[in-house]
Amino acid sequence: MTSSPELSHSQMAALERVGRVGSELAAESLSRIIGRPLRVAASSATLLPFQKVPEVLGGPEAEVVGIYLAIHGAVEGRILLVIPADRAYALTHRMYEPGEVKDADSPRFRVGVTLVADVLAASLLSALSGTTRLPLYSTPTQTVTDMAGAISSQLLAEAGAHSENVLVYRCRFECGELIAEAHWLLAPAPASMNTILEALGV
Amino acid sequence: MFNVGIAELKTSRDPGDTLMALGLGSCVAVSVYDSAARVGGVLHFMLPCAKEHESRGSPLKFADTAVPMLLEELERLGGARGNMVARLAGGASMFPNPGGGAGSAGSSGDVGRRNVAADHASLAQCGVRVAGEETGGHRGRTLKLEIGTGRTFVRSIGEPEKEI
Numbered sequence: 001m002t003s004s005p006e007l008s009h010s011q012m013a014a015l016e017r018v019g020r021v022g023s024e025l026a027a028e029s030l031s032r033i034i035g036r037p038l039r040v041a042a043s044s045a046t047l048l049p050f051q052k053v054p055e056v057l058g059g060p061e062a063e064v065v066g067i068y069l070a071i072h073g074a075v076e077g078r079i080l081l082v083i084p085a086d087r088a089y090a091l092t093h094r095m096y097e098p099g100e101v102k103d104a105d106s107p108r109f110r111v112g113v114t115l116v117a118d119v120l121a122a123s124l125l126s127a128l129s130g131t132t133r134l135p136l137y138s139t140p141t142q143t144v145t146d147m148a149g150a151i152s153s154q155l156l157a158e159a160g161a162h163s164e165n166v167l168v169y170r171c172r173f174e175c176g177e178l179i180a181e182a183h184w185l186l187a188p189a190p191a192s193m194n195t196i197l198e199a200l201g202v
Numbered sequence: 203m204f205n206v207g208i209a210e211l212k213t214s215r216d217p218g219d220t221l222m223a224l225g226l227g228s229c230v231a232v233s234v235y236d237s238a239a240r241v242g243g244v245l246h247f248m249l250p251c252a253k254e255h256e257s258r259g260s261p262l263k264f265a266d267t268a269v270p271m272l273l274e275e276l277e278r279l280g281g282a283r284g285n286m287v288a289r290l291a292g293g294a295s296m297f298p299n300p301g302g303g304a305g306s307a308g309s310s311g312d313v314g315r316r317n318v319a320a321d322h323a324s325l326a327q328c329g330v331r332v333a334g335e336e337t338g339g340h341r342g343r344t345l346k347l348e349i350g351t352g353r354t355f356v357r358s359i360g361e362p363e364k365e366i
Contacts, residue, residue: 050208050209050248051207051208051209051210054207054208054224054225059224059225060205060224060225060344061224061225061344063359066296066297068296068297142297142298142299144296144297144340146227146296146341146342146359147224147225147227147342147343147344147359148225149224149225149226149227149229149342150225150226150227150294150296150341150342150343151227151296151342152227153208153225153226153227153228153229153248153296154227154228154295154296154297154313154314156208156229156248157228157229157248157249157313160208160209160248160249160259160263161249161254161255162255163259164259164260
């Protein structure tokens with residue numbers, strides 16, 4: 001965990017706890033979907049300057065799957081989940097029998113990728129709602145595969161309008177020999193960050 | 203090869219230099235080149251207008267404040283506004299309907315289009331002509347400016363690089 005000038009050490013610790021709960025929820029749900037045990041190997045939270053975010057996601061031109069959702073209710077904001085495209089495809093392949101889906105462009109495979117991504121994205125929202133006990137709702141998710149810089153730009157523009165930093169959760173999952181690293185970017189509206197911190201008791 | 207990150211600008215008069223803005227989504231990169239002085243620069247901004255926001259931070263985040271800074275930097279290197287030509291890339295809507303509603307004007311799904319419009323307005327106000335662009339749509343792009351030739355190229359995943 002990294003403390004920041006905008007948030008105290010205890011506030012960052014509380015926000016990191018939300019990420020840990022979200023990671024565990026994601027691992028549980030994904031394990032059920034792919035039918036194999038998946039565990040959280042590492043989890044962290046960092047407040048990053050927005051210029052550094054594309055690098056952390058694998059580099060601005062890295063091909064990633066991004067899932068975007070808006071949060072409404074007691075908190076307004078956005079969540080973006082980013083996972084390297086090859087890792088999302090590898091996780092999705094584990095949902096099917098060997099040879100059942102050959103083509104990554106097939107509609108069936110795309111549905112699988114979206115399902116994996118949806119589960120990961122929704123886990124942070126569930127964790128946020130569960131740990132804060134705030135009523136939160138999300139819009140339907142939107143899933144896009146493209147360059148990491150491009151995928152993150154819309155959320156960074158939202159966050160960059162009122163802050164120089166973005167809250168980034170990183171989680172490393174292990175499923176046998178497969179290691180997948182996912183990042184959640186959380187961009188609450190300015191007043192909503194205070195609501196979250198108060199609900200977390202910090 | 204120099205990477206121009208978000209809210210950054212870079213200029214050069216070294217003919218061996220290449221300036222690149224990687225992975226543009228709703229952000230816009232503008233390359234400006236003076237073929238007489240052989241100087242060029244690239245700006246990578248993320249929002250259209252500084253005065254829309256209370257907490258502004260770096261002026262290089264916004265088209266209206268960053269474009270004049272790029273042109274002034276090029277003038278310091280010997281460029282003249284009358285000789286400068288601009289080319290644009292980016293301004294996509296990667297997630298067109300982020301709020302789940304109608305995706306109305308002014309929403310974050312619309313920021314790419316507003317970035318492009320603000321860039322055009324700022325360049326026109328400064329007397330710099332736009333000679334080419336690859337903007338809008340729903341895909342990521344990378345822009346590359348070769349200082350030696352003044353040529354600007356754009357590429358996307360799965361597509362060949364093309365000159366604009």
